[in-house]
Amino acid sequence: xxxxxxxxxxxxANGILTADLALTLAQATAVVLGQGRTAEARKAxxxxxxxxxxxxxRISGEFLVAAVSAGLAASGVDVLDAGxxxxxxxxxxxxxxxxxxxxxxxxxxxxxxxxxxxxxxRGGVKLPDEVEQRIxxxxxxxxxxxxxxxxxxxxxxxxAEDRYALHLLGSLPHRLDGIHVVLDCAHGAASGVSPETxxxxxxNVTVMGAEPDGTNINDGVGSTHLDKLAEAxxxxxxxxxxxxxxxxxxxxxxxxxxxxxxxxxIMAILAVAMKDRxxxxxxxxxxxxxxxxxxHKAMKDNGITVRQTAVGDRYVLEDMNAGxxxxxxxxxxxxxxxxxxxxxxxxxxxxxxVAEMARQKKTLAELASVMTVFPQVxxxxxxxxxxxxxxxxxxxxxxxxxxxxxxxxxxxxLRKSGTEQLVRVMVEAADAESAQSYxxxxxxxxxxxxxx
Numbered sequence: 001x002x003x004x005x006x007x008x009x010x011x012x013a014n015g016i017l018t019a020d021l022a023l024t025l026a027q028a029t030a031v032v033l034g035q036g037r038t039a040e041a042r043k044a045x046x047x048x049x050x051x052x053x054x055x056x057x058r059i060s061g062e063f064l065v066a067a068v069s070a071g072l073a074a075s076g077v078d079v080l081d082a083g084x085x086x087x088x089x090x091x092x093x094x095x096x097x098x099x100x101x102x103x104x105x106x107x108x109x110x111x112x113x114x115x116x117x118x119x120x121x122r123g124g125v126k127l128p129d130e131v132e133q134r135i136x137x138x139x140x141x142x143x144x145x146x147x148x149x150x151x152x153x154x155x156x157x158x159x160a161e162d163r164y165a166l167h168l169l170g171s172l173p174h175r176l177d178g179i180h181v182v183l184d185c186a187h188g189a190a191s192g193v194s195p196e197t198x199x200x201x202x203x204n205v206t207v208m209g210a211e212p213d214g215t216n217i218n219d220g221v222g223s224t225h226l227d228k229l230a231e232a233x234x235x236x237x238x239x240x241x242x243x244x245x246x247x248x249x250x251x252x253x254x255x256x257x258x259x260x261x262x263x264x265x266i267m268a269i270l271a272v273a274m275k276d277r278x279x280x281x282x283x284x285x286x287x288x289x290x291x292x293x294x295x296h297k298a299m300k301d302n303g304i305t306v307r308q309t310a311v312g313d314r315y316v317l318e319d320m321n322a323g324x325x326x327x328x329x330x331x332x333x334x335x336x337x338x339x340x341x342x343x344x345x346x347x348x349x350x351x352x353x354v355a356e357m358a359r360q361k362k363t364l365a366e367l368a369s370v371m372t373v374f375p376q377v378x379x380x381x382x383x384x385x386x387x388x389x390x391x392x393x394x395x396x397x398x399x400x401x402x403x404x405x406x407x408x409x410x411x412x413x414l415r416k417s418g419t420e421q422l423v424r425v426m427v428e429a430a431d432a433e434s435a436q437s438y439x440x441x442x443x444x445x446x447x448x449x450x451x452x
Contacts, residue, residue, distance in 0.1 A: 065081065184222055206238065251349045253266060313330055380425075386416035
């Protein structure tokens with residue numbers, strides 16, 4: 001089983017993810033990322049490599065950051081410890097400080113007992129699969145063991161959060177004056193910087209989920225638990241609610257009536273606004289195959305092309321970087337604005353969403369009406385031969401029949417899981433009852449035809 005998943009290394013802290021593994025992974029990272037042209041040039045000039053290290057507030061992050069920092073410094077890398085900051089802040093600081101790479105210790109939206117390690121290359125970009133594979137292979141190889149004055153130093157990155165906040169404020173097209181925002185920080189990495197930045201941008205801010213204690217991250221709060229945020233927005237008569245996940249690379253929203261505005265809707269709002277201002281490269285949005293049919297229809301109505309990628313923000317990023325596109329993301333709330341960020345940034349996208357409310361003098365519900373969300377049903381069909389799904393004639397005939405019945409009022413998607421022996425059946429239709437009926441019909445065929 002590969003060590004790296006779709007977003008770094010992740011698992012139970014002190015289970016899969018031990019201090020020993022973190023140290024060894026850091027040493028291997030120094031070996032592999034120290035081989036690039038820029039890194040070799042620095043070493044030729046007698047300079048040490050540098051890395052920015054940060055974490056979210058979960059308690060295990062303390063010993064894991066210590067292990068990562070030890071592994072890097074022991075390999076001759078100078079470490080700047082940025083403390084508790086969002087993942088996108090770490091990515092920004094790697095580029096802003098011209099560091100050789102960065103390491104984020106976080107398990108994102110996972111519960112507190114889990115943790116993870118994400119590695120960013122020079123410029124604050126995520127690593128391609130091939131480089132991750134090289135790092136994993138290097139964990140069993142020779143380590144860099146400098147001595148004397150050649151070992152790395154570990155220092156505090158004292159103005160890390162301030163640099164990031166100033167960057168966010170400088171990106172805004174409009175101040176947020178007069179808008180009452182309820183912020184749910186998931187007891188996570190944005191608990192300090194997000195309220196501060198929304199306040200500085202002019203919003204009237206009510207904060208919840210911003211008292212991290214090391215064990216309460218994502219616990220009933222944040223972007224995976226929106227009910228409390230919706231209740232607070234309605235009770236307080238606020239204009240909008242913004243929810244982050246544990247490391248704040250996601251943003252979901254709630255309108256004044258407590259209705260959820262997901263990542264697809266946020267992208268639709270921002271895409272139209274950016275097109276109107278001439279900031280949407282080639283009038284193109286990059287989204288995954290799981291994005292709602294309503295997003296595709298809304299973008300077509302507004303003269304915007306949608307490019308589709310595999311599920312995962314790294315694949316969205318790869319396509320955006322290849323084509324130079326300005327906006328992309330996922331339904332889950334990973335929204336990437338490449339003019340200002342190299343990865344999904346929940347604080348950035350939340351600020352820009354509220355800025356559009358202020359700029360256009362419209363409610364979030366009015367802005368979100370640009371897109372009609374089609375009901376979506378997802379059924380996981382387990383214990384089937386997922387690798388035969390694309391080639392099985394009976395399955396493909398069933399899909400073609402449903403697609404013909406739906407016409408342009410719905411969509412079908414069958415995907416095999418990357419980690420389990422299952423097939424995901426997704427159907428969108430004009431109403432929830434039809435979506436459920438069609439999805440179950442296809443799930444039954446998949447189960448019958450592909451049973452192990």
